Amino acid sequence: MGMIMDLWHVVSRGARAVVPAALLLCVACAGPAPAPSTAATAGAVTSAAVPPASVKVVALGDSLTAGLGLDSREAYPALLDARLRDAGYAVEVVNAGVSGDTTAGGLRRLDWSIDPSVRVMIVALGGNDALRGLPLSEMRRNLAAIIERAQARQVTVILAGLEAPPNLGPEHTAAFRQVYRDLASQYRVAFLPFLLAGVAGDPTLNQADAVHPNAAGARKVADLLWPYVEAAVRTVVSR
Numbered sequence: 001m002g003m004i005m006d007l008w009h010v011v012s013r014g015a016r017a018v019v020p021a022a023l024l025l026c027v028a029c030a031g032p033a034p035a036p037s038t039a040a041t042a043g044a045v046t047s048a049a050v051p052p053a054s055v056k057v058v059a060l061g062d063s064l065t066a067g068l069g070l071d072s073r074e075a076y077p078a079l080l081d082a083r084l085r086d087a088g089y090a091v092e093v094v095n096a097g098v099s100g101d102t103t104a105g106g107l108r109r110l111d112w113s114i115d116p117s118v119r120v121m122i123v124a125l126g127g128n129d130a131l132r133g134l135p136l137s138e139m140r141r142n143l144a145a146i147i148e149r150a151q152a153r154q155v156t157v158i159l160a161g162l163e164a165p166p167n168l169g170p171e172h173t174a175a176f177r178q179v180y181r182d183l184a185s186q187y188r189v190a191f192l193p194f195l196l197a198g199v200a201g202d203p204t205l206n207q208a209d210a211v212h213p214n215a216a217g218a219r220k221v222a223d224l225l226w227p228y229v230e231a232a233v234r235t236v237v238s239r
Contacts, residue, residue, distance in 0.1 A: 065097025
């Protein structure tokens with residue numbers, strides 16, 4: 001995903017937006033999905049001294065998660081970590097992003113990515129599957145296995161879908177999107193349809209490759225994920 005790809009057009013809900021094909025963005029492609037309810041978050045925790053992390057959040061993804069081209073402190077997992085601690089949560093966010101990784105790669109390293117302290121996992125994989133032309137059935141099977149294994153360990157999953165390049169044809173693109181929707185529904189996981197809403201295609205929020213978010217873009221991604229992550233962490237720590 002580190003290579004520069006031609007720009008392509010994604011159409012969603014009658015609107016068009018220019019995005020780089022290599023981004024293989026998220027399912028809805030029309031903007032961020034409605035955030036889960038975060039009512040009554042005020043007062044749930046305080047910003048007093050935060051004890052050592054007792055709970056971990058793992059972000060399992062590819063170069064978009066790894067923060068390719070960024071300082072490690074600028075990648076969205078690190079930003080979420082800082083924001084959770086500022087909010088008073090004794091939580092550590094672990095960046096388990098590997099550039100170029102596929103759903104199969106994520107599944108292979110899942111067991112050592114989840115230790116007993118991991119309670120929440122962000123899954124943002126599939127873009128490289130599309131770039132490599134891997135079968136949708138294989139991608140679905142890998143993502144399903146990741147979710148099932150995580151849930152078997154009582155880990156709350158947040159799923160971020162991606163999008164196949166349109167040169168593969170509208171039927172394939174639609175089927176690719178549907179994989180994520182179906183999995184989110186089947187396993188009843190929190191679902192963020194567009195990981196890079198408001199970031200993709202904006203040169204002020206991306207690096208020179210027009211593919212990977214710059215520091216400002218990564219902050220936007222963290223903002224998009226925050227309601228989902230905070231809600232999941234709040235639920236976990238209140239058990």
